[in-house]
Each structure stands twice: as C-alpha cells, then as structure tokens.
Amino acid sequence: MTDTPDPFWWQDEDTRPRRVEGGIQIRNRRGKVARTWWSGRFLSVVECLGIGGRLSRGRSYARAGQIVSLDVDAGGAVAQVQGSRPQPYRARIGVPAYGKTEWTQVLDALAADASYAAALLAGEMPRGIEDVFDRAGLSLFPATARDLVMDCSCPDFAVPCKHLAAVFYVLAERFDADPFQILALRGRDRETVLDDLRARRGSPAPTGVAPLADLLDTYFVAGPGLGERIAGPRTPSDALLDQVPEFPVAVRGASVVELLRPAYQALADPDGE
Template sequence: MSDWHGERPPAARPIRVEGGLTLRSKRGDIARTWWSRRFVEVLESFGMGGRLARGRTYARTGQVMSLSLSTSVVVALVMGSRPEPYRARIGVRKFSDEDWVRIERALADRAVFAAKLLAGEMPAEIEELFAGLGLTLFPASMREMSMDCTCPDWEVPCKHLAAACYLLAESFDADPFEILAWRGRGREDLLERLRELRAPMPATVAADDGLPALEDSLDVFWQRPAAEPVPDPDEPVAHHPDAILDRLGPLAVRGRSITDGLRPLYRRLGG
C-alpha cells in the first residue's frame, strides 16, 4: 500500500532521449543576448517565471527531440514519461502584410539595421522602430500568444512547453532573424525586399542649380569626358569666381557635367 496521500500520483521519471536538443548553458542564465533575454523577460512578465523553471531541466538534459519554427508557430516534440513524445506548440500573432510593408520601409531607411542583422546582431533600437509604427517586436500580452501541449498537465506552460520556450530563446541567440520569421517574414524574403527598397535610383537633375544627383553614382563620379579638353596647368588662373573649376577640369556623372552645374553657384558666391 502506498504512503502517498496527495491529489495526484508522484510524477514518473521521463524516458531519456538519445541525441535530443540540449541547451548550451548548463547552469545559470540561459539567454546570452539582450533580445533573447528580453523574450524570457516577456514570458516571465506574464506570470510564467515559476512555471518556466519546471522545464529547465528538460531543456538541459535533451528531452526535446525536435524544435521547428515557422510563421507564427513553434512546434516541439518533447519526451516525457510515456513512450510517445508530447507535441508542444507556441503561437504568436503574426504581423499583417500591411504591417510588414511599413516595417520593411522603416528598416530600409536604416541601413545599419540590416547590416547588424546580417552580422547576427539585433539592433538595440529596433524595439523603438517597431513602437514608432504602433507595433511590438515581442508579444505585449498573452492575447498575442497561445500555448498548448498534448500532455495531461493542465498548467500552462507545462514543463514540455517551458523546455521549448528555453530552446526557442537560445535559437534567437544564434539567429535574430528567427524572431522576425516568427512574426511573419522569413530571412530571405525580408532581405530581398530590403534590397529592392534600397536599389539605386536613376540620377536626376536638381531644379535650382542643374546639379545631377550623386546618390549611387560614386563609381562614375570621377569619370572625365574624353571629348572635353583639360586646361593647361601652367596657364595663370583667371580672376573670376569660377576659375578654380577650370583648374579641376571637366567632371561628369552619367554624361552630365558636374563642372557646369557648379559654375553658377561659384559665380553667385563670388558676386
């Protein structure tokens, strides 16, 4: 006869998994980067702190057999005490297509953001960028998230979900693009869109002084038109405001003369 008098029988030991996913961190804090820590802090702010800790051992001992992330949902297979693994799902509200159009334009305006993401770093100011668009990069409330598991535990998160959350946080450490993919835009699609938005525009002529645009034209900025003669450097410089331009010689961008564009400005300054 058992001496146990509780409301449920003691938890059975989980079946050990060969080759399961394990956390790199063996003790102490799990998240290494600010964005991964932020994700854990968000979950803890929803009152999950104590329940998350239940899955830490599962995450460190390899009980999670697989973890896959796709648009708005993460699915993990976690081995418990039964022969069949449990399926744990963590869902988040994805941004709409209209939201992503605004996000992509804002990111394209800040080239350093894309550069940092490509270097494996989430820009520290990116939460402010999302806030300026009326959005939050990380879930702002439990209404933006959903969690469920096929195990019989009624608590959310159960230890299987908690283990998946820790492994998800560590995957964000390795690749910050996964946070954006979770919200609805994969790495390649996002980078392709940013490349399109930052594509060089055709050169234009300013209305006031006739100067051609210099953006995206550095490769031809110093190109000299072969047909125009270069002034003799031994000749004395004439005493007029734009004489220095004659010393420089003709400069052109895509067939438009920089020298001719600057000449009216020099004359106005010299007048």
C-alpha cells in the same frame, strides 16, 4: 457501481522523463539561458508569469535534451517533448504573424535607417528595432502572456507547463544564434527580409563566385607597365652584398663579402650559364 476516475490520476505515475537519444538541448548548463538582449526580451514574458517551479523543470528538460523536434515557422513554434509517457507531448507556442501591409511599413522604416539595415545585414538584431515595430502599431516581442497562444497535450492544467517552458528556453538559445528566427515567427524569414532590405537600399544580392580553375588565365595579369619593368635589366644577385657593412674581421686574409660573392652568384645561376 462505476468508479469515478481521479482527475489527477496522472500525478501518481512515475514523473521522471524518459531519456531521449539525440534530443535538442541547450548548451548553457547553469545560470541564465539568454545571452543576447533579444532572446532575453523573449524569455522575459514567460519568466514573469510567476510559475517558478515549472520554469525550473522546463530548464532541466531543455538541458537534458528532452525536446525530440522543434519547428519554427510563421505564427509559431511546434515541438515534440518527451515526458514520462512513451509518446512525446506536442507543445505549441503561437504568436500573431504579420501580413504584407504590416511588413511593408516595417521594412520601409528599417531600410530608411542605414544603421538598422547594416546590423540586420550583418546578422544582428538592432536595439532600436522594437521602436520601428511600435511606430507601425505592431510588436516584435510578445508583451504579455495574452500575446501568446500556448498549448500542450500533457495532462498538466498549468499553462505554461514544464514542456512549454522547455520549448521557450530552447527557442531563446536558437534566437541567440539566429535572431532572424524571431522575425520568422512574425512572418518573414531571413532571406526574404535581407532581399527586401537590399532592394529598398539599392544593394544587389551577392552572386556566386566563379571557380578558381575558370580564372587561372586572367588571375595573374600584369598591370600597366609591369611587363616592361620585368623585362628590363635584372639586378645582380650579389648586389645585396654591396650594401653589407664591412666586416671587422677577415678569413685567411680575405674579405668575408668577397668570399660570399661566388655563392650568391651561383644561387642566381645554378647552371653556370
């Protein structure tokens, strides 16, 4: 007679995760993870799914550095998350990436509004950018769980599991620091977006700066007329003393200003020439 395996055999194992040396972890040790409105919008989808226990454990995983690796590319993010087993689990969060036609509509609209372009060129996510995507019939952030593809190699039946939840929180903190990674999920990385915006607005991309050693011959060049002013009569070094109000006291019957004058003259011509 063959024993039938328990479908939940994995729940009897030690569920404490194995420690990871040098794992990816979020810096926020307590409270809300998202610090910007855009990462908050990204997290709002997963946080409204009503799986509070797994979300809490996911935050603990993210804070403990249980994520071994995380790669963000067009269409999704793939992570290796260390659980209780020796082999890390593979967790993937996928979103639809947009093609050239869709991005042309979005970039044309962003370039047409100077405030959008200025914010993006400054490394920020403009608040109205969601409206730009909406008018093109697109969505920047996933609106519901149906807009996401989530899978994990762990045996947990829930989606998202704590490993996927940990990836969401690490992604949110990455988005805080670099909002362009949200755009990268949709198919356009930072360099491509900025280059396209500059091209549409007629602003050339910044070029490299020449080394200072190559500019020394021309760096300090006198402007028009400055050479004549420098070559003209020099102001006497003791002229400042003539602007000093008369001291009310004297030193051994001599004026303080006159006592100081030889010293000022010597500083200007230390060789006595």
